[in-house]
Structures are given as C-alpha cells and as structure tokens.
Amino acid sequence: MDQPEDTDALVRFENITYSYPYSDSRVLSDVNLKLEKGEFVLLAGPSGCGKSTLVRCFNRLVPEISGGKLSGRVIIRGKDLREEKVHKLALEVGMVFQNPETQLFSLKVEDDLAFGPENLGLPGKEILSRVEKSLKAIKLEKLKDHFIFTLSGGEKQRTAIGGNLAMEPEILVLDEPTSDLDPSGTREVLDLLRRLNAEKRITLILIEHKLDEVFELADRMLVMDEGKVILDGKPFDILCREEGKLKKLGIHPPQIIEISRLLGFNCRTSSPPYENILKRLAELLMPSTRELQPESRKEAKPKIPPALCPEESLSHVRIEKLSCRREDGSETLKNVNLDIKYGEFLALLGHNGAGKTTLAGHLMRFHKPSSGRILLNGKNISKYSTAQLSQQIGYLFQNPDSQIFMNSVFEEVRFGLKNLKIPEEEMKKRVNSALEMMELSVYRNRHPQALSRGQRQRLAVASILALEPDLLVLDEPTTGQDRGHIHKFLDKIRELNRLGKTVILISHDMELVAEYAERVIVMKQGEVLLDGPAAEVFLSPEELDAAGLIPPLPARLALDLRKQGFDVPGMLTVSELKSFLRAHNVEIRD
Numbered sequence: 001m002d003q004p005e006d007t008d009a010l011v012r013f014e015n016i017t018y019s020y021p022y023s024d025s026r027v028l029s030d031v032n033l034k035l036e037k038g039e040f041v042l043l044a045g046p047s048g049c050g051k052s053t054l055v056r057c058f059n060r061l062v063p064e065i066s067g068g069k070l071s072g073r074v075i076i077r078g079k080d081l082r083e084e085k086v087h088k089l090a091l092e093v094g095m096v097f098q099n100p101e102t103q104l105f106s107l108k109v110e111d112d113l114a115f116g117p118e119n120l121g122l123p124g125k126e127i128l129s130r131v132e133k134s135l136k137a138i139k140l141e142k143l144k145d146h147f148i149f150t151l152s153g154g155e156k157q158r159t160a161i162g163g164n165l166a167m168e169p170e171i172l173v174l175d176e177p178t179s180d181l182d183p184s185g186t187r188e189v190l191d192l193l194r195r196l197n198a199e200k201r202i203t204l205i206l207i208e209h210k211l212d213e214v215f216e217l218a219d220r221m222l223v224m225d226e227g228k229v230i231l232d233g234k235p236f237d238i239l240c241r242e243e244g245k246l247k248k249l250g251i252h253p254p255q256i257i258e259i260s261r262l263l264g265f266n267c268r269t270s271s272p273p274y275e276n277i278l279k280r281l282a283e284l285l286m287p288s289t290r291e292l293q294p295e296s297r298k299e300a301k302p303k304i305p306p307a308l309c310p311e312e313s314l315s316h317v318r319i320e321k322l323s324c325r326r327e328d329g330s331e332t333l334k335n336v337n338l339d340i341k342y343g344e345f346l347a348l349l350g351h352n353g354a355g356k357t358t359l360a361g362h363l364m365r366f367h368k369p370s371s372g373r374i375l376l377n378g379k380n381i382s383k384y385s386t387a388q389l390s391q392q393i394g395y396l397f398q399n400p401d402s403q404i405f406m407n408s409v410f411e412e413v414r415f416g417l418k419n420l421k422i423p424e425e426e427m428k429k430r431v432n433s434a435l436e437m438m439e440l441s442v443y444r445n446r447h448p449q450a451l452s453r454g455q456r457q458r459l460a461v462a463s464i465l466a467l468e469p470d471l472l473v474l475d476e477p478t479t480g481q482d483r484g485h486i487h488k489f490l491d492k493i494r495e496l497n498r499l500g501k502t503v504i505l506i507s508h509d510m511e512l513v514a515e516y517a518e519r520v521i522v523m524k525q526g527e528v529l530l531d532g533p534a535a536e537v538f539l540s541p542e543e544l545d546a547a548g549l550i551p552p553l554p555a556r557l558a559l560d561l562r563k564q565g566f567d568v569p570g571m572l573t574v575s576e577l578k579s580f581l582r583a584h585n586v587e588i589r590d
C-alpha cells in the first residue's frame with residue numbers, strides 16, 4: 001500500500017468479476033462500487049446471489065483464501081488491495097462471518113475478545129479496557145469466563161461481534177450478524193452498530209435478511225442478483241418503489257411499509273411513526289367501531305389449518321418434570337412439562353440461552369436429563385439410542401454444518417435413507433424430490449461446502465424431509481434465507497403438518513412464527529413461561545418482553561387498539577389485518 005491514488009472514496013470496486021475454482025460460472029460479474037467513509041450500507045439479495053463472496057473481497061479472503069479467478073481491482077483508501085496481505089487487512093477491515101463458529105478460536109469468551117487487540121500490539125491496559133467495553137456492548141459480562149463451546153448459538157454470535165468491536169476497525173463488514181439473535185438482542189446489536197457508525201464514523205457493510213429491523217438505520221441499500229448489483233439507493237426509496245422487482249427476488253417489504261401503504265400514507269422519505277399508524281387505524285375503524293358484528297369477527301380470526309391426524313388428541317411427545325443440570329452446576333432446564341399432540345405445529349421461542357436447543361436436544365438424547373422423563377409415542381425414550389430416535393425424529397441442527405459431511409449434495413441427502421435400508425429406486429425418488437423441493441437440483445453433484453450458507457441450510461432441510469419422519473424438530477431452519485425461500489419451505493412444512501406430521505419449530509423470527517405456528521411456547525431461563533395458541537401468546541406483551549421477545553407489528557397494533565376500547569381479534573399477520581379491515585368496510589390500498 002505505497003502510492004495512494006487520488007480519490008475521495010474510502011472503498012472502490014472496479015469491474016470486479018470472480019469465479020470459484022473449478023467453475024466457469026461468474027459468481028460476481030463486473031461489479032463497480034464506491035463507498036464513502038462513514039456510510040452505513042445494507043446489502044440484500046436472494047440466497048446464493050453472491051453477497052458473502054462480494055464482502056470477502058474487502059479483505060482479500062476472495063481470492064487469496066478461496067482460490068478462483070478474480071479480475072478487476074478493489075481499492076481501499078486509494079490503495080490497491082492486490083498488493084496487500086490477508087493477515088494485515090484483517091486488522092483494518094473487521095469481519096463478522098455468517099457462522100460465528102468459524103471465527104471463535106480461543107477457549108474462553110474474554111480471551112477471544114482480547115485476541116484482536118493483542119495482535120494489534122496494544123498495551124495491556126488498553127486491551128483490558130477494550131475487552132470490558134466490548135463485553136458491555138454485547139451484554140455478555142456475566143459469561144466472560146465461560147468456555148466458548150458451552151455458549152448457545154446466539155451467545156456465540158455476540159462473542160464474534162464483540163471480537164471485532166474490540167479491534168475498532170475503520171471498516172466493519174457483517175454477514176448476517178443477527179441471524180441467531182433473539183429480537184431484543186437483534187435490536188441491541190443494531191443499535192450498537194448505529195452508534196458505532198454515528199459516533200466513530202465506522203463504515204459499515206451489513207448483509208441482512210431482516211429488513212424490518214435495518215432499513216431505517218442504513219444510509220444506503222445495495223441489492224444484488226446473480227452476481228450483479230442491480231439496485232443502489234436509499235433503503236426506503238428502494239423498498240417502496242421497487243416492490244415488484246424485490247418480491248420476484250424473494251425480498252419482501254418490511255411490515256411497517258406494507259401497513260402504511262394499506263392505510264393510505266403517502267410517505268416520501270421514511271415510514272410514519274408507529275403512533276401515527278395506530279391513530280390512523282383508530283380513525284378508520286371509528287365509524288364501524290367498537291361493537292363488532294359476530295360474523296365479521298369470525299372472518300377476521302386467524303386461519304389455522306386443522307391437523308388432519310385422526311389421533312389428534314393423543315400425545316406424540318410428553319415431557320414430564322424435565323430438568324437438566326450441566327457439569328458446571330448451572331441448571332439449563334427447570335422442571336419442564338409439555339404435552340405435544342400428534343399433528344401440532346408448535347413454535348418454541350425464548351431469549352438467547354433460554355434452553356430451547358437444550359430441550360430439543362433431549363428429544364434426541366444428545367443430553368441426559370438430571371431428572372424427569374420424555375415419552376415418545378407413549379414410550380420412555382431412555383430405552384432408545386440417538387440412532388434409533390433419528391428414525392422417528394427429523395432433527396435439524398441450528399448450524400447446518402453440524403450435520404453435513406458427505407462429498408456431494410446428492411450423497412448428503414441419500415445418506416440418511418441408506419440407513420433406513422430403503423430400495424435403491426425409492427431412495428433416488430425421495431432424494432430427487434427433496435432436492436427439487438429445496439431448489440437444489442442444479443447443485444446435485446456439487447460439494448456441499450461449495451454452497452452458500454442459505455443453500456447449505458436448505459440442503460440440511462432436504463436431508464431431513466427425505467426421511468419423511470413423523471416428528472420434525474427444526475432448530476432455526478430459516479437462518480440465512482431470503483423471504484421467498486423461507487415461505488416456500490415453510491409452506492411445505494405446513495403441508496406435511498396438515499398430513500399429520502408434528503412440527504416443533506425453534507425460531508427468533510416472530511413474523512414467521514405468527515404466520516405458521518398454531519401453538520407457541522415461550523421459554524425463559526430454562527422454564528416454560530407461556531404456552532398457548534399463537535394469538536393469545538402474542539397478546540401477552542409483558543411476559544414476551546421479559547423473555548426478550550417482541551410481538552409482530554399487527555399484534556402490537558391489535559393490542560393497542562384493544563387498549564383504546566376497540567373490539568379487535570388477535571391479529572398476527574398483515575393479511576389478517578387486511579381481512580379485518582375489509583370486514584369493516586374500511587377502504588384500503590392493496
């Protein structure tokens with residue numbers, strides 16, 4: 001980095017074109033970009049469009065580590081990165097990867113946060129101060145001397161963010177940093193990013209599928225498709241003006257934009273504040289007001305598909321007085337009692353570290369309870385091995401890489417079926433249909449590690465669907481996916497549920513839970529805090545708040561309207577809000 005070039009831009013991408021090794025197809029195609037110092041850039045696009053590949057050019061992980069062929073130049077502060085070394089750039093350009101496990105390599109949380117500053121050669125006092133500040137920012141002070149391998153998914157993600165914050169880089173690239181965080185953790189991290197950007201003028205490049213949370217924070221939005229930047233502008237403008245194009249790419253507008261448009265707001269630069277939306281709704285409902293006709297109320301109720309299983313009332317899973325004490329003495333499950341019927345679609349929610357994965361893991365006997373028992377189809381599972389249980393339970397791990405180990409996409413899906421000793425023809429049929437369902441047929445011969453994160457997640461799901469188990473346990477299956485793929489996948493899961501399969505979905509995505517789950521269980525610090533129909537649970541704001549959860553926007557509006565005396569049902573989705581308004585002859589813009 002000797003001869004600075006004459007330019008104001010902090011980062012310039014000039015005609016960047018890239019192909020991975022052994023592949024002729026261009027993953028990045030003639031990308032030209034300029035980023036100014038202090039910009040907060042949101043990068044969006046469908047799964048597999050090249051977002052992660054693009055951001056890895058910022059510190060030359062592409063092509064130095066990935067291999068492959070890169071043409072064009074990346075210039076940071078006037079200096080051509082082709083003359084730079086990856087390890088040096090890593091100190092200037094912070095990067096929070098999609099999978100936190102790939103960047104946590106110390107034994108304990110605080111050691112991991114100190115690693116970067118130590119490499120910068122900072123004095124001991126400064127290192128300590130930075131570690132303290134980062135711990136506070138990521139709210140992990142209490143876990144500072146915990147071993148990394150004992151952390152929950154979200155706690156690991158916070159640690160990975162903290163490690164980067166401690167380096168105080170000029171440019172920080174974050175590849176879906178909130179994908180495993182609970183809603184209040186997501187808000188905290190995004191708020192922290194906003195502060196870093198505003199106060200320290202750190203340039204931020206954020207890949208994020210949760211647009212509701214970020215579109216008002218970022219100055220600029222880039223949308224990619226098939227290796228190209230196809231839209232570049234103010235997030236609000238793009239989301240409002242390019243809705244058709246975005247929807248085709250599987251990018252859905254945030255609920256607040258959808259609802260404000262329905263209600264006739266004519267916004268130019270930002271969405272109206274929540275209070276204005278509530279006020280407009282109250283005004284619109286006033287004429288038909290507070291006494292609802294029984295018929296219309298019936299129509300507005302959430303449409304929950306009845307499970308078709310004839311044995312509906314029988315317990316598929318019964319969890320009795322289950323407690324789990326870890327080796328370090330901490331109690332991660334406390335007297336959990338649950339009765340899950342055949343054909344239920346339930347969601348398991350809770351703050352990071354609440355015990356969701358630990359509870360789900362007990363179903364597979366990954367952990368042994370310290371007391372209590374679990375009955376599956378009426379039988380105590382303590383008699384079964386994990387291998388036997390996996391023939392009845394399709395279990396999707398939080399991190400897809402924990403369950404992918406074959407050399408090709410096809411073989412990966414086939415692997416589980418081989419263990420079931422199914423005839424070859426039937427096996428092929430099931431593999432092909434699972435790959436097609438997850439839109440992975442074109443990658444059938446590819447090595448799974450040469451897929452994007454979202455594609456690997458879909459591969460893990462395909463492997464489980466091919467087994468056709470009666471009980472599906474899905475631990476955050478939608479991480480890293482665009483809305484289009486998420487809906488296709490969850491529609492399929494709902495179809496299976498209607499055929500009688502029982503579904504347990506662990507998720508931090510309240511909008512999806514509101515749309516798909518019939519029953520919602522909220523956990524807090526190892527205990528069940530709430531358990532009931534989705535509409536009821538989402539209308540319990542105090543308890544949800546205590547568990548770090550934020551109800552979806554339509555549910556919040558319904559609740560506040562009730563407080564004002566309106567007789568409204570527990571609406572959970574934008575389409576329920578629409579039908580409710582129509583039933584009251586309220587004119588809406590669709």
Ligand SMILES: Nc1ncnc2c1ncn2[C@@H]1O[C@H](COP(=O)(O)OP(=O)(O)OP(=O)(O)O)[C@@H](O)[C@H]1O
Nearest residue numbers: 020047048049050051052053450451452453454455
């Ligand atoms: N090592 C590799 N070899 C060949 N192709 C690869 C490799 N890694 C990724 N790809 C392909 O490059 C394309 C872009 O991948 P990338 O990870 O950049 O996508 P993405 O937009 O970040 O996706 P996601 O949102 O799912 O993380 C994908 O089609 C993927 O299959």
Ligand SMILES: Nc1ncnc2c1ncn2[C@@H]1O[C@H](COP(=O)(O)OP(=O)(O)OP(=O)(O)O)[C@@H](O)[C@H]1O
Nearest residue numbers: 150151152153154326332352353354355356357358
């Ligand atoms: N091996 C272990 N030893 C000690 N504590 C552990 C161990 N594994 C997990 N824990 C702790 O148990 C608690 C529950 O973890 P779990 O993974 O079940 O949470 P979770 O609700 O699934 O969280 P997330 O939403 O972050 O994935 C966490 O605080 C975690 O730190």
